[in-house]
Amino acid sequence: MTDRIREQMSALLDGELPQDEVGLLVRRLERDAALRQAFGHYVLAGEVLRSPGGPLASAGFAAAVSAAIDEAPAQADRVRPDAHAAGRWWSKPAFATAVAATAAIFAVLIVQTRVQPPASIAASALRQAQQAFAGPPVVHSSSPTAASSQRLAGYLMAHSQFASPIGRRNVWSGVLAADPSISRVSYESAGTP
Amino acid sequence: MKPMANFPPDDGSMEAQEPREDGSRPASGVEQSDLELVRRVQRGERGAFDLLVLRYQHKVVKLVARLLRDPTEAEDVAQEAFVKAYRALGSFRGDSAFYTWLYRIAVNTARNSMASRQRRPLDYETDLSESEQNAVASRMSHSDTPEASVLSEEIHQTVNEAVSGLPEDLRTAIILREIEGLSYEEIAAAMDCPVGTVRSRIFRAREAIDRSLKPLLD
Numbered sequence: 507m508t509d510r511i512r513e514q515m516s517a518l519l520d521g522e523l524p525q526d527e528v529g530l531l532v533r534r535l536e537r538d539a540a541l542r543q544a545f546g547h548y549v550l551a552g553e554v555l556r557s558p559g560g561p562l563a564s565a566g567f568a569a570a571v572s573a574a575i576d577e578a579p580a581q582a583d584r585v586r587p588d589a590h591a592a593g594r595w596w597s598k599p600a601f602a603t604a605v606a607a608t609a610a611i612f613a614v615l616i617v618q619t620r621v622q623p624p625a626s627i628a629a630s631a632l633r634q635a636q637q638a639f640a641g642p643p644v645v646h647s648s649s650p651t652a653a654s655s656q657r658l659a660g661y662l663m664a665h666s667q668f669a670s671p672i673g674r675r676n677v678w679s680g681v682l683a684a685d686p687s688i689s690r691v692s693y694e695s696a697g698t699p
Numbered sequence: 700m701k702p703m704a705n706f707p708p709d710d711g712s713m714e715a716q717e718p719r720e721d722g723s724r725p726a727s728g729v730e731q732s733d734l735e736l737v738r739r740v741q742r743g744e745r746g747a748f749d750l751l752v753l754r755y756q757h758k759v760v761k762l763v764a765r766l767l768r769d770p771t772e773a774e775d776v777a778q779e780a781f782v783k784a785y786r787a788l789g790s791f792r793g794d795s796a797f798y799t800w801l802y803r804i805a806v807n808t809a810r811n812s813m814a815s816r817q818r819r820p821l822d823y824e825t826d827l828s829e830s831e832q833n834a835v836a837s838r839m840s841h842s843d844t845p846e847a848s849v850l851s852e853e854i855h856q857t858v859n860e861a862v863s864g865l866p867e868d869l870r871t872a873i874i875l876r877e878i879e880g881l882s883y884e885e886i887a888a889a890m891d892c893p894v895g896t897v898r899s900r901i902f903r904a905r906e907a908i909d910r911s912l913k914p915l916l917d
Contacts, residue, residue: 536746
């Protein structure tokens with residue numbers, strides 16, 4: 507046992523040993539009983555200096571603790587980081603994933619309810635337009651009039667600012683394809699951005 | 700975590716630290732060293748836990764002995780506390796200092812021990828058979844026997860004499876470290892010498908004390 511190792515041990519006791527030297531020293535201490543004994547003496551001396559009087563742990567105390575841990579391997583011989591939480595069903599990954607997924611779904615639903623996206627507005631307008639054109643088959647058996655088509659065109663123009671360019675294009679394509687009576691509506695003339 | 704106001708660590712490390720701006724106390728070198736050892740235990744290095752036991756065995760035994768009305772069980776309860784700490788170490792996240800966490804386990808273990816003892820039908824004060832007396836004797840902690848008391852006194856005397864006999868630079872370094880709880884850097888500033896010299900002086904002081912203790916303990 508060299509002085510260098512014992513000096514490292516002294517520094518470890520004071521929390522002054524560089525982290526990259528700790529691992530090797532711990533492993534050395536693990537297999538060197540004499541070194542562990544010296545470590546215990548260092549601790550004892552400090553304890554006596556700091557607080558004279560009072561009971562001290564006996565010389566074999568640390569070894570007894572080690573043996574007690576070894577004697578109960580069935581219960582918890584190995585320390586697992588998640589051992590404490592192992593029995594908690596709410597901490598299991600599957601449950602956590604399910605909670606996260608549920609939260610995500612709720613979040614999406616809430617956002618959709620509160621802020622309908624422009625594409626949805628356009629799609630909704632398209633559905634309304636198609637309903638307006640198609641109408642209930644029993645009540646409206648004929649094709650829509652030019653006036654209703656103009657109202658629809660105005661509606662779409664008024665709302666198209668909320669639609670994305672692709673959405674606008676799709677809406678217009680659908681409307682124009684659905685009613686040949688609407689010859690042309692100038693996109694720019696509606697004053698849209 | 701609730702602070703253990705009644706049981707502050709007596710290594711002086713608490714006093715040596717300046718509080719942060721947010722009021723919290725920066726982790727001392729010992730706390731960081733403890734945390735490093737804890738991480739190693741969590742990775743399966745059992746030897747690191749043995750070092751934690753060696754470091755805190757006297758503190759925990761003292762604490763438990765103060766808490767128990769019958770201090771003869773101090774070592775048994777302290778041992779149980781360490782075993783519990785080992786088993787629960789996987790859940791230790793380092794939000795508090797390791798010794799604070801360990802002391803809490805020790806306090807709870809002592810409380811449970813006192814509670815279970817109150818439920819026992821047989822008290823040690825009643826007449827005991829010879830085998831029962833032997834059982835009680837075996838339960839008595841080493842630190843409570845008369846021989847242990849004598850040994851404890853001898854240890855205290857030997858350590859104090861060894862420190863008194865140290866050269867001044869070694870004595871100053873070990874006192875500033877062990878009693879005042881200063882870091883190596885603070886000791887270096889106080890003694891106007893390099894940190895490496897402080898480390899060497901403290902080590903040599905410990906070696907000298909160890910040489911005095913060996914005949915007693917081996």
